[in-house]
Amino acid sequence: MTYIGGSGRFRGARGGLDTRAGRGQAGSMATINELAPPYRVGYFVGSLSATSINRSLATALLRLAPQDLVFTEIRIGGLPLYNRDFDGDFPPAAREFKAAIAAQEALLFVTPEYNRSLPGALKNAIDWASRPAGENVIARKATAVIGASPGPIGTAVAQQQLRSVLSFLQAPQMNAPEAYIQLRPGLIAEDGTVTDERTEDFLRGFMGSFFEFIERVLTVVPKPRP
Numbered sequence: 001m002t003y004i005g006g007s008g009r010f011r012g013a014r015g016g017l018d019t020r021a022g023r024g025q026a027g028s029m030a031t032i033n034e035l036a037p038p039y040r041v042g043y044f045v046g047s048l049s050a051t052s053i054n055r056s057l058a059t060a061l062l063r064l065a066p067q068d069l070v071f072t073e074i075r076i077g078g079l080p081l082y083n084r085d086f087d088g089d090f091p092p093a094a095r096e097f098k099a100a101i102a103a104q105e106a107l108l109f110v111t112p113e114y115n116r117s118l119p120g121a122l123k124n125a126i127d128w129a130s131r132p133a134g135e136n137v138i139a140r141k142a143t144a145v146i147g148a149s150p151g152p153i154g155t156a157v158a159q160q161q162l163r164s165v166l167s168f169l170q171a172p173q174m175n176a177p178e179a180y181i182q183l184r185p186g187l188i189a190e191d192g193t194v195t196d197e198r199t200e201d202f203l204r205g206f207m208g209s210f211f212e213f214i215e216r217v218l219t220v221v222p223k224p225r226p
Contacts, residue, residue, distance in 0.1 A: 035105060037068035039214050042104035046111030046122040046147070046158075048077045053183045057148040058110040059192035064200065065207040069214075071108075074100045076125035087132035094128045098137050101129055106142040106214045107171070113149060113158035123165070130169055139170040142217040144210045148183040155180050174213040179206050 043062075045055045062071050078093050086094070101107070111122055130136040143166055147155025159180070166173055179202070187196055194200035 035218050037215075038070045039068060039105045039211075039218075040103060041069050041071050041106045041108055041214075042074040042101055043071055043108040043110060044074055044076060044122060044125065046076075046109065046119045048119075048121055052112065053148045053150075053188075054110045054112050056188045056190075056192070057146070057181055057183060058108075060188045060194050061108070061110065061146070061203060061207055063192040064194070064204040066211045069106075069207070069211055072100065072104070074104075074107075076121050079121075079125055079128055082124055082127040082131065084131065090128075097125070098129055098135075101137045101141075104141060105218065106144075106210070107138065108210070109143065109145045109162060111145070111147045111155060111158055111162060113147065113155040116157045118158045118162045118165075122162075126165060126169070136169055138166070141171055142174070142210075142214040143171045144174040144206075144213070146179040146181065146206065148181040150183065152182045153180045154182075172213075172217050174210055177202075177206055177209060179203075 043058060045052060045058050047054050049055070058073075065071070074097065076097075079097060080091060080093070090098070109122070111118055114120070126138070129138050145159050145162055145166075147159055149155050159178070163173060181199070181203075187199060188194055194203060
């Protein structure tokens with residue numbers, strides 16, 4: 001499924017750094033953006049449940065995202081358990097999964113917390129994405145992590161564990177703002193509408209910050225000419 005964020009552009013202050021396609025300036029230092037928007041973002045829902053509150057949160061995030069982010073859900077439920085015996089010949093589901101990740105510029109993880117940890121299905125998916133050795137398709141992609149729980153900080157431990165895994169896999173991470181969403185009944189409607197204005201503003205800001213982070217990850221400083 002592909003979805004284009006439809007809430008309008010979100011462009012915050014860049015402190016003088018222009019990361020649009022072409023050239024900008026940070027002081028006297030020219031910069032270039034490797035890719036012009038829109039940016040392709042693959043997103044993962046860590047729960048396999050069709051009625052997951054994290055799937056509801058993902059729906060809301062897509063509605064509130066800047067228009068220059070194009071989303072594709074990368075589903076994890078059809079993957080078998082990872083086994084290194086497959087490293088020489090991945091099953092078709094795992095090959096398609098890795099190809100879907102490779103096609104993205106950035107990755108968004110929307111995850112619950114199970115027993116003070118990230119869900120097993122999500123960890124299994126990440127293991128497939130990172131194997132075999134030397135074929136890690138998560139490396140160097142801009143990433144962001146968010147989660148929802150009935151409690152106020154119920155995904156904090158899962159997010160920290162996930163961040164540790166992403167760090168090992170060499171994925172640049174948006175470290176702030178952190179987002180632990182307490183999803184009370186009625187907070188997010190079935191179509192993804194957020195019914196609380198403060199929560200809506202926070203989630204819109206989170207996705208706007210992610211857009212800017214993706215641009216920073218894709219921005220390089222050219223080597224000086226001899």
